[in-house]
Amino acid sequence: MADEEAEGAERMEVSTELSQAPQRQASWWDQQVDFYTAFLHHLAQLVPEIYFAEMDPDLEKQEENVQLSIFTPLEWYLFGEDPDICLEKLKQSAAFQLCGKVFKSGETTYSCRDCAIDPTCVLCMDCFQNSVHKNHRYKMHTSTGGGFCDCGDTEAWKTGPFCINHEPGRADTTKENSHCPLNEEVIAQARKIFPSVIKYIVEMTIWEEEKQLPTELQIREKNERYYCVLFNDEHHSYDHVIYSLQRALDCELAEAQLHTTAIDKEGRRAVKAGTYAACQEAKEDIKSHSENVSQHPLHVEVLYSEVMAHQKFALRLGSWINKIMSYSSDFRQIFCQACLTEEPDSENPCLISRLMLWDAKLYKGARKILHELIFSSFFMEMEYKKLFAMEFVKYYKQLQKEYISDDHDRSISITALSVQMFTVPTLARHLIEEQNVISVITETLLEVLPEYLDRNNKFNFQGYSQDKLGRVYAVICDLKYILISKPTVWTERLRIQFLEGFRSFLKILTCMQGMEEIRRQVGQHIEVDPDWEAAIAIQMQLKNILLMFQEWCACDEELLLVAYKECHKAVIRCSTSFITGIKTVVQLCGHTLETKSYRVSEDLVSIHLPLSRTLAGLHVRLSRLGAVSRLHEFIPFDFQVEVLVEYPLRCLVLVAQVVAEMWRRNGLSLISQVFYYQDVKCREEMYDKDIIMLQIGASLMDPNKFLLLILQRYELADAFTKTIPTKDQDLIKQYNTLIEEMLQVLIYVVGERYIPGVGNVTKEEVTMREIVHLLCIEPMPHSAIARNLPENENNETGLENVINKVATFKKPGVSGHGVYELKDESLKDFNMYFYHYSKTQHSKAEHMQKKRRKQENKDEALPPPPPPEFCPAFSKVVNLLSCDVMMYILRTILERAVDTDSNFWTEGMLQMAFHILALGLLEEKQQLQKAPEEEVTFDFYHKASRLGSSATNAQNIQMLLEKLKGIPQLEGQKDMITWILQMFDIVKRLREKSCLIVATTSGLDSIKNDEITHDKEKAERKRKAEAARLHRQKIMAQMSALQKNFIETHKLMYDTTSEMTGKEDSIMEEESTPAISDYCKIALGPKRGPTITEKEVLTCILCQEEQEVKIENNAMVLAACVQKSTALTQHRGKPVELSGETLDPLFMDPDLAYGTYTGSCGHVMHAVCWQKYFEAVQLSSQQRVHVDLFDLESGEYLCPLCKSLCNTVIPIIPLQPQKINSENAEALAQLLTLARWIQTVLARISGYKMKHTKGENPVIPILFDQGMGDSTLEFHSILSFGVQSLIKYSNSIKEMVILFATTVYRIGLKVPPDEMDPRVPMMTWSTCAFTIQAIENLLGDEGKPLFGALQNRQHNGLKALMQFAVAQRVTCSQVLIQKHLVRLLSVVLPNLRSEDTPCLLSIDLFHVLVGAVLAFPALYWDDTVNLQPSSISSAYNQLYLFHLITMAHILQILLTIDTGLSLSQVEEDSEEARCASSFFEEISQYFSSCAGHDAPGWYLWAALKNGIIPYLRCAALFFHYVLGVTPPEELFTNSAEGEYNALCSYLSLPTNLFLLFQEYWDTVKPLLHRWCTDPALLNCLQQKSSLVRYPRKRNSLIELPDDYSCLLNQASHFRCPRSADDERKHPVLCLFCGAILCSQNICCQEVVNGEEIGACIFHALHCGAGVCIFLKIRECRVVLVEGKARGCAYPAPYLDEYGETDPGLKRGNPLHLSRERYRKLHLVWQQHCIIEEIARSQETNQMLFGFNWQLL
């Protein structure tokens, strides 16, 4: 390497010299006759120099050199003047009409559903935002790369083809100068230069010699430098390549990674430089290391260094000309002309075609640049686009074949450009007319598919390769693109060429007709399930193509008839085996059918019949055009309808037999195929067409013969003639199922007329009917309806056009989605035997509709709705209903049902028979209403009422129905039978009455009349229903009374269960506040009210036993979760110590950046029960039952009841009742002033100090600023104000206290557990303070009152937490607590200072308050007796501590006051305002300039009041849960003004807070002095930016834009901070701080503690202390993460207009922010429920475990 660098440096000098004269170079070229030779000479000299250091290039230098020595001279030569000036001029005038922006993978594209010609027409984000389509119905999608923006293409859009920026004639650009104003000379120069440039690019790109250059470039002495070059492929994994390189080259991991990343991006890279032999050796090494049994070796080549250099430069030159072309249309045209010129005396195609044909051999990076070149030249000029398209089609077959054998993704293949040309309507038409492109594509298919042909010349995809077949789909797709816009004008040539294409297409269908035949397996089960996916996938691909072919054919009658003839011929040709088969005869009730003997259950059958189905489609279109009558002109000989019907019929029989479980042994593959056959993705060109084919058969055949054929094929002829032995239950069941299936198909044949051409309906009516039937099952969201409707070639379902006619939209709540509900008036269209219902849908819908009718007190009959009329071509189908065989079938079924011994029928079968009867009667009624009686030949009524001749036929259908009505088992069918009998009556009357009367009575009316005659029955029913309702009501009342009682007696249990169902009970337990009105509601000082305690009996959720909570009893515990939190931070993203090993947590920073939150789900257990449970969980995890669900090592488990994630338990300790004798207290007040109290405390502390100095305990340095004052006060005087003996907790409770305290310590500081650590008590106080602050903040955020709105779990958690904290002191060394206390007190006691006392502005005083109050009793400890203060002493201690700390906080607030707030003005000269002013004067003497210096008094007071409230609220919560004193009423309600006064009263504060200072002035003055003169404080004040002000700001999730497009827009501008490439990125937005991160990408991974973690997880560590909420922008998904390994998805707060989220942007509808849902997400965060959500979702959705959250 060393010598290479030296050499390189020397060479560089040469080029710098050269570069100084680009102008000179240009003029030299000017003098040359042959520019090409001169240009090559120049390049041959320079290129190898510049691109010398391939292995380790200085990219900037390279670029600079190329610019100076090649491009600038070229530009000079081109423009003849300074190119910079010239290009600037061009830029000014250049306005394109086409945007042409090429999409990178992952970019968002927009399509307008109203205006785009087809869904492939898309806009880039910029164009979209500036277009009219922004306000239309648009779709957003993520590009897979390779497409380009269609803005400006008038053929792509019905309206609004231009955005504002690309509109012609906009601003100063008129039509003329939108063409570039190039002068003749420049154009002449371009004509000279461009061909040479292109030639060089092409020659070098397709250069194949590894060892040498083309002769023109060989002007230098040949060196011996080669590269070993590795190419990208799609088979080897990243890791495999890295591994192979490391082994073969013996290099470091990092280097191998670097190579691999570059190879993946660029497609090739030199991995070694050296002599030919050395490189050859490396090549072999890499190959052998990368090869194994299942994989080919990697593709490696050895390349001569200069070849590599020239190839590299050729691409750079490509980018250069790309840039030049963007300036002018003339340039583009000259370029295109040059590309299309064929060399005069050469066999070679033109240059662009040579490039195209070389595409599959090129590597990724080269392809990209070449495709871009095509985009920016040919595709920007319509005329040349056409010429390019023609070249493309010329070589289409070859290109596709190469693509199919290539291994690169489609997106970087030249074949992917087809969509850009084929979807342009004029181009498509041109290509069909001139180049017969349809035939070209189909023939390509015919050439690539034979690989899959079997010996019958049918396709068979067994053992196919998915990847390869996937590539064939691309060709099929091209067919779709060509057909996507139907021509409006047909020329003769177009007609001829299209028909030729159609014929060619029929050849493909011929290979599919009857492919993959199967035979029923009897005896043994098949061994391997055959591959079926490929054939079905092709069906899916073809569905819309088939439909489009049919639509094109239907453009005119002639065309359609010719196509029909061709298709008919093809079908008959495929049916020869059937035509020549053996015959058999079927007979029934005097009718005979001679047909071929064939049994689906024995012979071969196939479900792939695209030819038959195409014919059915063409037939329907023929019927729509009314041209069926001309059919005989084209098919003069035998139409052979039986042959046409045969194959579709077999297919339907196959389905029936599968349902009857006759094909069990053929395995799952058949079940899947049958599923897809009827599924919405395929059914239009499979199942639906088979039904139509039967309808064609029924319309053209004799009805009796048709039915005999059906019976024969269903293998049911015997079942209706003979009596089957009744022993074999399975066989009976099988027969019954087959009969049901057959009846259903008959119902469809007669009743399904909702296809334009079959019945007189419009497309909209068809869609409407589909929707009605979906909604009859249940109300559905938009997406579910859309999923169940077939999509057309433009991916549209037509849903939006009609949905509002049949359904109403119901908006979603905070969760769930919006749904459509069917309108009542559409219910009448419900058809129980709707042919697109699956079995389950059918029964669900039937159930729903019956239920509904019952609720409305209607009868339960669900007769078919009157069907629309058949088109004339199909009108004869109805004759099926009244033919003899049908009557025979119906009668047989009814007779069997009447016969009590027969089990040869089912209720379902009967229902179908009723349905057919109903259809027949409806048909007759409709006909009678339309025409005079004598003209109506359809005679259902008479046939059904006629008696049969034989004995078995002795009863007519009506009589049978009457009998059935009496059978008790058929109670459910009674209403339907009644309905049918009524219909018989109606038809009879219509037949009897004269036509005149009939005509005036509409059908509906007559039914109504009948209903009136049944009024009585109805009234009776109503009465019964009413009685039943009353009865129900009574029972309900009794039940609810019982329930109430139960709740009262089992209050706690009720609470827990209601919690479990997720309801947030927000009422405090009433028991804790009984008749409190008399008590004094003051928590502090001599007037303190009594503790309200009562017996607490709790039930263990594990053993269900009750126990009273007492300090001497065994402990009961609350399930709890301790977590670090940044929910309150004023300083988001503040760097966190990853381990708290050295942290001193006694003082909390005022920014509350990191706190320790303790939450509980409120569920109670015995400590013993919990321990047993936890051990059991541990055991089961060893057996890997709960893998990964939670981290047992850190004590995690799921609450046994509610399954929230917990990691510890809080012991439940009862409140110690305390009561103060108020007289004593008053007396003491005279004695114990603040000053005296302070002196007593100081005396005690100094006493300890003296003792400790003498004794063995280490000393903490304490500084007493001044004299000790009253010397009469000595060590013991503190005890004289009242003491009591220490509370004795049971050992079990102590144990739990220690356990919980250790957990808080461990998690809060992220350290290993150590119960003896001196910081354990600090963490106890800290979590108490922080948890209270978090809850107070949340209550404020939600606008709830302080008390009375707490959730039960919060209330129970706080209660347990505070009492635990009181008890925790007892489990520690008292000396330790004293030490901590002294440090805390040194903040607020005058005279007392420890060296490390922080300044007033760098601590949170609420934390100080909590710590000091909880630690204070330690001052009463003595070696000999362990005492604690009496109630009355405590009252004073707490009062004075609180007052002192409050004063300190007041100072904090005033010092940091923000003078810019808009506070509503209060009284100008109130007492408070005056006090504020004078106080401020007092303190401002310490500061030269102070923030609130010139603020008026009222403002200071208002700001103080505003700032102190959160602190007061926290203090009230704290003292309430420590002391149990009932707070005043006002704190239970929501009133801001009342709240302040109530807080002051509860906390024994004067409402004018300044009075505190006045009262204690002498004591406070020195303190003020000390605080204010602290240099650290002054320092703090100066750093304004990090100053915390009060009230602290409330955190919320970042503002999100209303329109999701805006976020996508932001994401599109996102660049990964670590890598400069344009590869696809996954931008993820942190909802805490708004940072956008590069997720799931190696470039942004970080290493923490030796583990690699993704950018998001790393960010979360700092931003949310490991817990975070992210929005994956490209996917519109929210993810919650916690720690390294856990996370879950959460519904995004963006909804479409149908109230649905769109994860993955699959549907692409416009999305808007739902404020409610975003708010809910905010609350999940602020309630510290993120961890809980994650645990819950993991519990319910174990599927997601596969995701590696660590790398997010």
Ligand SMILES: [Zn+2]
């Ligand atoms: Zn655009």
Ligand SMILES: [Zn+2]
């Ligand atoms: Zn545009």
Ligand SMILES: [Zn+2]
């Ligand atoms: Zn539009």
Ligand SMILES: [Zn+2]
């Ligand atoms: Zn228990």
Ligand SMILES: [Zn+2]
């Ligand atoms: Zn629970």
Ligand SMILES: [Zn+2]
């Ligand atoms: Zn963040």
Ligand SMILES: [Zn+2]
């Ligand atoms: Zn990155």
